[in-house]
Amino acid sequence: MRFKKAGNNMKISLKTIQWNKFMVYIVFLVVFALFSATLADKGFVDSRNIMNILRQTAMISIMAIAGTFVIASGQIDLTVGAVAAMTAMIAALVLERTNSIILALVCGLAFGALAGSVNGFLVTKWGLPSFLATMGMMSVIRGSAMWITNTAAVPIKNFAFNNTFGIGTLGGISVLILWTIVLYIVGIYIFNKTSFGRHVLATGGNEVSAGYSGIKTNRVKMMVFIMSGMFASFAGILYAARMQAGRFSFGDGDELSVIAAVVLGGASMGGGTGSVIGALAGSILMGIINNALILAGLSTAQQTVVKGLIIVIAVALSNFAQKKKR
Amino acid sequence: MRFKKAGNNMKISLKTIQWNKFMVYIVFLVVFALFSATLADKGFVDSRNIMNILRQTAMISIMAIAGTFVIASGQIDLTVGAVAAMTAMIAALVLERTNSIILALVCGLAFGALAGSVNGFLVTKWGLPSFLATMGMMSVIRGSAMWITNTAAVPIKNFAFNNTFGIGTLGGISVLILWTIVLYIVGIYIFNKTSFGRHVLATGGNEVSAGYSGIKTNRVKMMVFIMSGMFASFAGILYAARMQAGRFSFGDGDELSVIAAVVLGGASMGGGTGSVIGALAGSILMGIINNALILAGLSTAQQTVVKGLIIVIAVALSNFAQKKKR
Amino acid sequence: ACGTEQPETPVDTTNGAGQQTETSGSAGSTAAEDGEIKSLGPNGETAVSAETLGLTDEEIEQIKAGNYKAAISFHYGGNDWSASQLQGLKDTFEKLGIEVVGVTDANFAPERQVSDLETLMALKPDIMVSIPTDPTATADAFQRVADAGVKLVFMDNVPNGFEAGKNYVSAVSADNYGNGIIAADLIGEALGGKGRIGVVYFDVDFFVTNQRLEAFDRTMAEKYPDIEIVSRMPFQDTNEASNVADAMITQNPTIDAIFAHWDVPAEGVLSSLRAAGMNDVKISTIDLGNNIAKEIAAGSVLGVGAQLPYDQGVAEATLAAYALLGKEAPPYVAVPAKRVDQSNILEAYEDVYKVSAPSWLVEAKN
Amino acid sequence: MSQVLLEMNNIKKSFGAAAVLKDVHFALKKGEVHALVGGNGAGKSTLMKIMTGVYTLDEGEILIEGQVQQIDDPMDAKKAGIAMIFQELSLVQTMTVAENIFLGEELKKGIFRDVEAMNRRAREVLEELGLDVDPTTPVNQLSVGMSQMIEIAKAISKNARILVLDEPTASLSTSETAHLFKIIRELKEKGVSMVYISHRMNEILDIADAITILRDGELIVSDAIENMDLEKIIFYMVGGKSSQKKFEWVERAYDAEGEDLLRLEHLKVDEKIKDISFSVKKGEILGLAGLMGSGRTEILETLFAIRTKKGGTVWLDGRKVDCRHPWEAVQAGFALVPEDRRKQGLVLEHSVRDNAILPIVQQVVKGKTPTIDDKAINEIVNRDVEKFNIVTSSINKRIGLLSGGNQQKVVISKWLNTNPKIMMLDEPTAGVDIGAKSEIIHIIRKFADQGNGVILVSSEFTEMLAVCDRIITLFDGRITGVIPRKDIKEEEELEHAVQESGE
Numbered sequence A, B: 001m002r003f004k005k006a007g008n009n010m011k012i013s014l015k016t017i018q019w020n021k022f023m024v025y026i027v028f029l030v031v032f033a034l035f036s037a038t039l040a041d042k043g044f045v046d047s048r049n050i051m052n053i054l055r056q057t058a059m060i061s062i063m064a065i066a067g068t069f070v071i072a073s074g075q076i077d078l079t080v081g082a083v084a085a086m087t088a089m090i091a092a093l094v095l096e097r098t099n100s101i102i103l104a105l106v107c108g109l110a111f112g113a114l115a116g117s118v119n120g121f122l123v124t125k126w127g128l129p130s131f132l133a134t135m136g137m138m139s140v141i142r143g144s145a146m147w148i149t150n151t152a153a154v155p156i157k158n159f160a161f162n163n164t165f166g167i168g169t170l171g172g173i174s175v176l177i178l179w180t181i182v183l184y185i186v187g188i189y190i191f192n193k194t195s196f197g198r199h200v201l202a203t204g205g206n207e208v209s210a211g212y213s214g215i216k217t218n219r220v221k222m223m224v225f226i227m228s229g230m231f232a233s234f235a236g237i238l239y240a241a242r243m244q245a246g247r248f249s250f251g252d253g254d255e256l257s258v259i260a261a262v263v264l265g266g267a268s269m270g271g272g273t274g275s276v277i278g279a280l281a282g283s284i285l286m287g288i289i290n291n292a293l294i295l296a297g298l299s300t301a302q303q304t305v306v307k308g309l310i311i312v313i314a315v316a317l318s319n320f321a322q323k324k325k326r
Numbered sequence C: 001a002c003g004t005e006q007p008e009t010p011v012d013t014t015n016g017a018g019q020q021t022e023t024s025g026s027a028g029s030t031a032a033e034d035g036e037i038k039s040l041g042p043n044g045e046t047a048v049s050a051e052t053l054g055l056t057d058e059e060i061e062q063i064k065a066g067n068y069k070a071a072i073s074f075h076y077g078g079n080d081w082s083a084s085q086l087q088g089l090k091d092t093f094e095k096l097g098i099e100v101v102g103v104t105d106a107n108f109a110p111e112r113q114v115s116d117l118e119t120l121m122a123l124k125p126d127i128m129v130s131i132p133t134d135p136t137a138t139a140d141a142f143q144r145v146a147d148a149g150v151k152l153v154f155m156d157n158v159p160n161g162f163e164a165g166k167n168y169v170s171a172v173s174a175d176n177y178g179n180g181i182i183a184a185d186l187i188g189e190a191l192g193g194k195g196r197i198g199v200v201y202f203d204v205d206f207f208v209t210n211q212r213l214e215a216f217d218r219t220m221a222e223k224y225p226d227i228e229i230v231s232r233m234p235f236q237d238t239n240e241a242s243n244v245a246d247a248m249i250t251q252n253p254t255i256d257a258i259f260a261h262w263d264v265p266a267e268g269v270l271s272s273l274r275a276a277g278m279n280d281v282k283i284s285t286i287d288l289g290n291n292i293a294k295e296i297a298a299g300s301v302l303g304v305g306a307q308l309p310y311d312q313g314v315a316e317a318t319l320a321a322y323a324l325l326g327k328e329a330p331p332y333v334a335v336p337a338k339r340v341d342q343s344n345i346l347e348a349y350e351d352v353y354k355v356s357a358p359s360w361l362v363e364a365k366n
Numbered sequence D: 001m002s003q004v005l006l007e008m009n010n011i012k013k014s015f016g017a018a019a020v021l022k023d024v025h026f027a028l029k030k031g032e033v034h035a036l037v038g039g040n041g042a043g044k045s046t047l048m049k050i051m052t053g054v055y056t057l058d059e060g061e062i063l064i065e066g067q068v069q070q071i072d073d074p075m076d077a078k079k080a081g082i083a084m085i086f087q088e089l090s091l092v093q094t095m096t097v098a099e100n101i102f103l104g105e106e107l108k109k110g111i112f113r114d115v116e117a118m119n120r121r122a123r124e125v126l127e128e129l130g131l132d133v134d135p136t137t138p139v140n141q142l143s144v145g146m147s148q149m150i151e152i153a154k155a156i157s158k159n160a161r162i163l164v165l166d167e168p169t170a171s172l173s174t175s176e177t178a179h180l181f182k183i184i185r186e187l188k189e190k191g192v193s194m195v196y197i198s199h200r201m202n203e204i205l206d207i208a209d210a211i212t213i214l215r216d217g218e219l220i221v222s223d224a225i226e227n228m229d230l231e232k233i234i235f236y237m238v239g240g241k242s243s244q245k246k247f248e249w250v251e252r253a254y255d256a257e258g259e260d261l262l263r264l265e266h267l268k269v270d271e272k273i274k275d276i277s278f279s280v281k282k283g284e285i286l287g288l289a290g291l292m293g294s295g296r297t298e299i300l301e302t303l304f305a306i307r308t309k310k311g312g313t314v315w316l317d318g319r320k321v322d323c324r325h326p327w328e329a330v331q332a333g334f335a336l337v338p339e340d341r342r343k344q345g346l347v348l349e350h351s352v353r354d355n356a357i358l359p360i361v362q363q364v365v366k367g368k369t370p371t372i373d374d375k376a377i378n379e380i381v382n383r384d385v386e387k388f389n390i391v392t393s394s395i396n397k398r399i400g401l402l403s404g405g406n407q408q409k410v411v412i413s414k415w416l417n418t419n420p421k422i423m424m425l426d427e428p429t430a431g432v433d434i435g436a437k438s439e440i441i442h443i444i445r446k447f448a449d450q451g452n453g454v455i456l457v458s459s460e461f462t463e464m465l466a467v468c469d470r471i472i473t474l475f476d477g478r479i480t481g482v483i484p485r486k487d488i489k490e491e492e493e494l495e496h497a498v499q500e501s502g503e
Ligand SMILES: Nc1ncnc2c1ncn2[C@@H]1O[C@H](COP(=O)(O)OP(=O)(O)OP(=O)(O)O)[C@@H](O)[C@H]1O
Pocket: A007, A008, A009, A010, A011, D015, D020, D038, D039, D040, D041, D042, D043, D044, D045, D046, D047, D087, D401, D402, D403, D404, D405, D431, D433
């Protein structure tokens, strides 16, 4: 049945269907309107609550910027959560020993770049499928984060650090939100306005054609992994500052949230498509759902069920909306 | 570099390169030999320990049978762990109320089939990407498993049930191992010897071509999801019987282990390839690593690190071995 | 399902309900005086203090001569509680000349713990120290361990149907009920018995956390009737606790204090309060993690009811030695709950971790 | 011969807003070979896909032997005895030859597949087609030409009474085509009706009994082949403008004694291609002629550094070049229009614009910033669209939706944008209609006229003879002859040269 329908739209190959680029915005609005209507008395639409949502989703949103590049290039990076945790540990330890913010930042981001390079190396030079390579690396990195302090958390007392990257505000807006905005501007620019963005999309869309067109596909993949590592490590810095500590368990499971945000945002897992701003919408959408269900006073079991239902129904609804429009 | 190498072998299309079908066996042997040599005095090669490994990996192995079909058909099923947990709850509750093994089995497997159908429906009729659809469903099912008893575990007192599906032995061999063998024989037959197996591969390899050849690709995908649900629910029965209880948390994270086993076994995440027996090897390989690292007396953190390293290195090694051979 | 985190001592469950009733019935909600043990044993045993345990030099020599091996199976290995307990175990076993051959971490999955037990058995240990991830689901696996003649010592809880002296040697528990009372008292006293508070609780049915929450609630209701619990919010993943706290303080901007189920979620609560600039909201919790210790010292957290995991480890190892010696072991040993606040933080830290207070803690206090 | 087997009446079909078939009639008689002709995008494939149940019709009816037949999916078509060779190769790359041939109708023993029987049957069919290929070979190891043959084998093995061949010869050379025609004639003998779609007019005139011509989704004419000739066909196809540039060779002016633009010395690729030396002059169009598998593609790919050069030297413009990666080859001044445009030439999901600009996108930036200049890009692509007469509703249209000829023009324009010195074209006109073909030839000539070099590989000798100044014949990886175009009088001469040179 669908075969024929699809056929009609020249979208026979389901694999080639671009998960529609705009669906996330529609879902976003519908979900937001729904919760605004039902949860207004519980404070859902309070500006403080909206700020909370943005703040809570900052780390996933930031990792999803690079995640869009990764998925657009046809790869997958499961290490992001572990990299964030390890970076938080590194930053906390560096601050403990030297109290130098710069050094903490440099070491943290350098670790992210290193982790990304290793992933990239495994994928491009050794030819491992990125799923296996990054799954293995996730274990290595998370284990190392546990190992260095034997699972103990490391407190961070540097107030300037905590303030700049975690709990501070600027003009009444959380620094987490500001960092997110800054990085999104950078991410959107690179993705949409530089040739690198095109090369990423071409590599993911058809690696052979991209190679035949003179694109250094391996270098593109390498860069994308390094970028992913560095964005994840920046998210780790934010985690550390927000929680005023490094802890090995930070960002556990974030890899899936990031993929979900990116895919909700319009990317196809097969590569070749993606939208950075869509990923932001995807990430915030999930944050809204989480937040609203807490406000609604549901038990975690209920929250889990309803969250799943909303994701499925929302995605389906927007899918139909898109089909109608055509 | 890789680009050219591939070119030399007239395998220019990187996407079509099959992650080598045999790599897992090589890795398997290398890893096994290594541990046998280093951990002999710690009881690694004891037949009882070998049996332990097989028993411990039974559920993942069984889910990986259907997982091979799912991935070969170009889909992904993230619900398997949640389905196993929910089935264990259902079986435990049915046994608590009726003490009927048959009824527990029927209800459990029916739930698996239902969950699979819903997944299949979302993917084929509503056109959701399987990653999002099953991610949402995973949340719905896991949340439901928490909800029905408010996260409490439900003990199973039916000894016959526990014995047949979990803790019993037959001729000195654990029933878990026997069930695994039986299901693998069935799985291998279906995958390799029936036309359904080919249709699954064709659907994953090139959905358009499969459609042109008169294959009802949507029906194939539907079947594959139902199969995955039912195998997962059978794994849930085994969990319940082995643990003599139903508990909402069973199988947490199994979805990733299953994917890893299937991909280690030679399937490509893009669909169109896969090996059922390879998935078994992949699953047992991971079990061996887990087991050996505990025997080696490593701390948890060390185990995590080394496990990741071994996966990466093993996969890479076999990759090189394969390249040399060509 | 990824990232479902559970507390550091989640000893489930199904028989937990029964235990709780007994516990609360007998121990009631008297004020927590240091050292008095409020919890009852798994089979209603009254607790024997860990301090009463000991070995003579002769006995130690005898154990050393045995060249025994011990294995340890944790439900979860990723926190200060298990690290510290493991340290206590290892230190004591070393003194006794017992080799620790394997340590496992089931990451809260009972199915994984069953595998771990099987694997550890391949190492042929004489002693197994463990905490059952789920008393129902792991009972059979522990029974097989016991059947193999291995001396079993439990932390905090025992599998269903197990009897001390028959299936296992003894169980050593922290006083979770007493800890809950301490956490309630900390808030009650700080608020002068009057105010509006919130509870951020772990929404999974676990023996240990159930006990804490019940003690907290009961103490509040009976001892501080003018304190109103205006918001209760559940979490399951400690990384989510901050999101929950955000919602709580947005809905209840005039809240006076928050109780969090243990230290890691409490850190999330603290981070939310800081981000909201609500620095006068009081926090109490349970367990003295490093971060919380620092915050207590700095005065941002009222205090905690602390467990003494290192002592627990020492007691467990000692009890194992009792069994090897054929010495009669008390069936239920408890390590008392310890009230920690800014006034005694340095000593408390030393008590808990058996190391002198680190410089950052001393600095934080000043 | 006169009995109508299948009739399609008043067929209408649109994709979205675009009407692709506008009230088309089509009638196929028993045992005839019916040519279906029209420009790229005329609707030939769409009409046939409706017949085979891949697409559903919007309006109209299909009758088989006078009975209205509902064909809703490929299964229905199969049951009605219709089989089709699809233009876009529809083999599953990860499966073996035999598995592909029997896909969807596996031979069974009980409930299990009978692998042996299928391999045996497959070998028979392949042998019938004169193919020496192991049925257990995975398809992704086959060349394009071979894949096309397998596609043919797959359709033939169905024993259908109606067989649709949608451009079956697009990447076949003369001898394979001849083989196919032999089989078509045999099938005709057996009473099988066939629809034959091709852009090669000489094939149409050779094999067809009747012809139907479509233009822009409309039926223009349907008649017996006797009543047609090349002139007329082209006239009907393009509509009025009969002044098509014919495929006639024009002697081109270039300095045949001048310096070599490109020179290969003792190029070694693998065990088959061990020692290849030739040169291209400035302004020269050099042809590489050979049978399927003679190594033409490999030579081009080696020059473009997709394959590793195992030995020999390459000189470009007097300088030794040693490219190890395609991007180095691009920088050196090479361009390659690859054989398989869907797999190697295009990112099908991306727009015309993104594809056309891909190799130079990093150069079209605003000043010294890394910001790509969208306006400049649009200008370049719009200019290309106009210059090469690329038919597309917008430069933002997904290129996968364009007709083959127009896709190919995008590939060529994308390479011309890099200003190469040497343009290598591997089967550039496969599947391209006669209008676009002459436009492509025109583009190639113009490019060479600017003092650049061209290496052309084509299986269609007519086309080679029309453009090449010099033709090198290859056999099994060896150069067997270098023939100046002037010296070739007839197409047959080239055919002979290619086939007999091996002996
Ligand atoms: N699935 C589809 N969705 C949208 N447009 C389509 C689809 N299939 C074909 N078209 C459009 O319909 C028109 C007819 O296409 P068709 O493939 O039938 O042409 P054709 O005559 O076979 O051309 P060619 O000779 O290039 O193969 C073209 O304009 C094409 O772009």
